[in-house]
Amino acid sequence: MEEEIKAEFLKSGFTLQDEEEILKKCHTFCLNYSLQPSYLVSSWEVYYLNRQLDEPVVKDEDMDGFLGQLQNEQVEAVVKKEPSLHMYSYKDVDMILDAEDEDMKEVIVGTPPPTKSEIYSDVYDSVPPKPSRNIYSSERKSKETPFGKRSNTFVVKFSMDNLPMTETVNGKHDHENLEDDIIKRNQPHNSCSLVVQKSGPEPGCRFMYDRTEDRFNALENRIKRHADALVASGLFEEPMDPSVASQRSIFAVGMICCDGEGHLNDKSILLQSSVEHSGGQRVRLDLNKLSHFSFFPGQVVGIKGHNPSGHCLIASELVDFVPPSLVADTNLPPAKKQALDVEIQATNGSCTPTETSVIIAAGPFTTTDNLLFEPLNELLKYATRKWPQLLILLGPFIDSEHPQIKKGMVDLSFDELFESEILRMVQDYLAYMGSNARVVLIPSIRDANHDFVFPQPPFDVDSLDLKHQIACLTNPGIFYADEVKIGCCTVDILKHLSGEEMSRHPMDGTPSDRLSRLATHILNQRNFYPLHPPAEGVPLDSSLAPEALQIASVPDLLILPSDIKYFVKVLSLPGTTEGEEKTKKCVCINPGRLAKGEGGGTFAELKYQGSLDKMNASIIAI
The missing domain is CATH 3.60.21.60 (Purple Acid Phosphatase; chain A, domain 2)
Incomplete structure (x- = not known):
């Protein structure tokens, strides 16, 4: 089981710092709570995101906190199965003690002391508030919440x-x-x-009301726009059909796809070209000659390589960006x-x-x-x-x-x-x-x-x-x-x-900032949501203003709220040789x-x- 747990961690992109000790504890967790290794690692991912840990490294010092989360999950599962069952916690004890304190207080006639909310009232309370149907007004005055008890602010x-x-x-x-x-x-x-x-x-x-035709057109238009922008930059030649056998090097533009269910890997990655150039055919990609890359499903890229057999495109160069336009938004065609x-x-x-x-x-x-x-x-x-x-x-x-x-x-x-x-x-x-x-x-x-x-x-x-x-x-x-x-x-x-x-990192040991790389994908693809198929729970409607997802030119500020740890990153995008600046920053x-x-x-x-x-x-x- 320890080998299965290790394999699940590695599959999800995590490394183990104290491998032997961590695997022993995780093995114990699985036995005590009747968990499968895959479920254990999924729970760790939730713990990792909630705690906003800096690196995808499983450390022994985090195991105690992780155990607490597993115990809470077990309690929630029991309560869900038996709704009438109440699991007491420290909150119930605090509530009882607070109630006792209220009963023990003596009632003294006189001017009541100001409440905390009255002492530290809002600055903008000087403006008369509008009549509100807020049913929580009494609760706001009488209840001190965990948020109100915090010590450090701002x-x-x-x-x-x-x-x-x-x-x-x-x-x-x-x-x-x-x-x-x-x-x-x-x-x-x-x-x-x-x-x-x-x-x-x-x-x-x-x-x-979106149709299959709308989804198809949205993807096809993305590939065509990307290809047109690369050719217009003057740095690349006209795209060709990557599925045709050829001994000479060609340049192709297409969308990254997976050949089945699950995550991408170097054996399952396909390139789907446009209908105009290949009839929408897909061809397998060989990435062995690329020193570094970063791919995700739905990404539109340019590939330089050759296809000697007609079944596999051997990539020699990856173009995963569009040079920033030298034309301002106000000068774009209507x-x-x-x-x-x-x-x-x-x-x-x-x-x-x-x-x-x-x-x-x-x-x-x-x-x-x-x-x-x-x-x-x-x-x-x-x-x-x-x-x-x-x-x-x-x-x-x-x-x-x-x-x-x-x-x-x-x-x-x-x-x-x-x-x-x-x-x-x-x-x-x-x-x-x-x-x-x-x-x-x-x-x-x-x-x-x-x-x-x-x-x-x-x-x-x-x-x-x-x-x-x-x-x-x-x-x-x-x-x-x-x-x-x-x-x-x-x-x-x-x-x-x-x-x-x-992704594959450069072999020269150059550090890679994963958060910057993820954010740069948005700008390189000129699309607010380039992932395809979309994640579960995202109601993407391809017929409803598809241009709303497009980013015509690189913005000065890009705001992307996420459950991932907060950050402020300066992103540098490759520029064109014709412009005065070699890079565009955001x-x-x-x-x-x-x-x-x-x-x-x-x-x-x-x-x-x-x-x-x-x-x-x-x-x-x-």
């Missing part, structure tokens, strides 16, 4: 400093102490002008250009700010033990102290994976919950911040109150009083903030690519999740002055 986890930051002292912000009586406010003189690139479906659109038609200008927007300040946060926005949305409340409190020009909030907002949502333990409809909690907080924040503040809302396929389709239409907030300060984007979406091009996608493409990628940001389990997560703060040399980026734990 700690900088990562920082990239290319500008002097006066707010950061010893790795922590001077506004970290939210209990200060005096709040330093520096409201920006100019607001952030927004121009939204309209390319996705509209609210109320019909979906789930057929390929999407109108920049939703323009939100500041009242004094005639002057473009020299610096764009942004705070980025991705859902869930509430902890798993309640629907009080405390992390979102804390984020908005932080934003009122920082005065960012732009606040970007990415879904899920009303998370369909939340335990109380899944069990139907909510008396309000999902739309009412979204309006009474999320939109109410956002409007209160904007009312406090004034007309210079802007908020961008981007939905997620996990939003219970929105359409379950990808690409996804934007939220409809036309009924709001401050709708002119709120920009709702499609998922994925692209917009300009003071001429800074920003692309966003809330589907966890990084995690999906991580589970499907097959900042990719994974802000993490604002709420994780019963505790807080992370968000990102950014100050951008038009180039990477004048940028500050921080990942902050809430």
